[in-house]
Amino acid sequence: MSEPLFRRVALIGIGLIGSSIALNIKASGLAGHVAIATRRRETLDKAEELGLGDSYHLEASEAVRDADFVILCVPVGICGAITREIAPHLKQGAIVSDVGSVKGAVIAQMAPHLPEGVQFVPAHPLAGTEQSGPEAGFVELFHNRWCILTPPEGTDPAAIAKVETFWQACGANVETMTAEHHDLVLAIVSHVPHLIAYNIVGTAADLEEVTQSEVVKFSASGFRDFTRIAASDPTMWRDVFLTNRDAVLEMLARFSEDLATLQRAIRWGDGDALFDLFTRTRAIRRNVIEAGQDTAKPNFGREPAGGAKPGQ
Numbered sequence: 001m002s003e004p005l006f007r008r009v010a011l012i013g014i015g016l017i018g019s020s021i022a023l024n025i026k027a028s029g030l031a032g033h034v035a036i037a038t039r040r041r042e043t044l045d046k047a048e049e050l051g052l053g054d055s056y057h058l059e060a061s062e063a064v065r066d067a068d069f070v071i072l073c074v075p076v077g078i079c080g081a082i083t084r085e086i087a088p089h090l091k092q093g094a095i096v097s098d099v100g101s102v103k104g105a106v107i108a109q110m111a112p113h114l115p116e117g118v119q120f121v122p123a124h125p126l127a128g129t130e131q132s133g134p135e136a137g138f139v140e141l142f143h144n145r146w147c148i149l150t151p152p153e154g155t156d157p158a159a160i161a162k163v164e165t166f167w168q169a170c171g172a173n174v175e176t177m178t179a180e181h182h183d184l185v186l187a188i189v190s191h192v193p194h195l196i197a198y199n200i201v202g203t204a205a206d207l208e209e210v211t212q213s214e215v216v217k218f219s220a221s222g223f224r225d226f227t228r229i230a231a232s233d234p235t236m237w238r239d240v241f242l243t244n245r246d247a248v249l250e251m252l253a254r255f256s257e258d259l260a261t262l263q264r265a266i267r268w269g270d271g272d273a274l275f276d277l278f279t280r281t282r283a284i285r286r287n288v289i290e291a292g293q294d295t296a297k298p299n300f301g302r303e304p305a306g307g308a309k310p311g312q
């Protein structure tokens with residue numbers, strides 16, 4: 001049998017993304033040893049029950065000891081504090097990475113704590129569901145999805161190549177870009193859509209007189225899709241909006257302008273303007289499907305580690 005890509009991988013945080021990575025490491029023999037750390041005993045016990053790793057730790061600093069690849073799989077707001085905690089315990093030559101949905105702020109929080117001789121290769125798999133916790137993971141999560149790497153200037157190309165090989169072995173297509181570009185693109189394709197979902201479900205819930213029971217009873221598929229997204233983890237998404245503030249505000253400003261244009265078209269009965277936009281967006285949907293990036297049913301036909309089927 002060939003040597004695994006890494007001798008010891010440490011996963012700090014074992015929710016949806018951490019557990020899906022753990023399942024991939026196991027399925028593809030990517031590491032000799034998987035050390036799992038999380039701060040809550042209950043979560044750690046669940047990870048052990050699911051057999052996600054080889055050793056289980058309440059202290060992240062213990063898990064990273066002697067690890068050659070460390071991945072932070074925690075909400076973006078705590079990446080800096082955890083990096084500070086683990087930094088003195090990192091092995092020389094280790095590669096440190098993360099999976100955060102925001103890159104600029106995460107790099108700014110983490111990089112200052114990392115010692116010389118440790119390589120930093122931030123990553124973001126564009127794959128997920130509204131579920132969280134260690135039972136939510138499943139091995140196919142990253143299959144045929146993008147994983148974006150945003151290595152800071154000066155990162156050792158060999159470390160970048162190794163992280164790329166890792167994500168490819170998890171089934172992802174890897175692309176590299178700057179953190180700034182990543183944050184701008186993700187603001188419009190992921191962050192603002194989540195904000196819109198949170199907002200529309202919140203507005204519907206606030207209109208209690210109209211919606212008491214109707215929200216549930218008559219929710220047609222469009223609204224249902226919004227409720228799925230608005231069920232995403234509150235801590236994770238609070239941190240996304242607080243850390244990608246500038247890009248989200250910039251995209252929201254553009255979104256509001258375009259919404260005002262639609263509002264005007266409705267008010268003045270400008271059917272052509274509405275028809276033209278809807279025709280353009282229908283073509284975009286076709287392109288998304290052809291590119292294989294349809295996440296409307298991210299887990300269709302698959303069993304996650306804990307049994308529940310997200311996205312349905």
Ligand SMILES: NC(=O)C1=CN([C@@H]2O[C@H](COP(=O)(O)OP(=O)(O)OC[C@H]3O[C@@H](n4cnc5c(N)ncnc54)[C@H](O)[C@@H]3O)[C@@H](O)[C@H]2O)C=CC1
Binds near residue numbers: 101
């Ligand atoms: N959920 C999604 O669809 C996606 C999430 N991401 C990113 O992945 C990261 C993790 O997200 P999920 O796995 O979805 O979240 P999750 O809520 O399922 O898991 C987070 C895990 O972090 C750990 N954790 C939380 N606070 C901690 C602390 N103070 N100290 C140590 N461990 C702690 C716990 O083990 C928890 O299970 C986030 O940064 C998120 O932005 C990236 C792509 C998709």
Ligand SMILES: O=C(O)C(=O)Cc1ccc(O)cc1
Binds near residue numbers: 101125130190229295
């Ligand atoms: O569940 C969905 O529809 C998603 O959009 C999943 C997702 C959430 C956050 C990310 O940073 C990447 C993917």
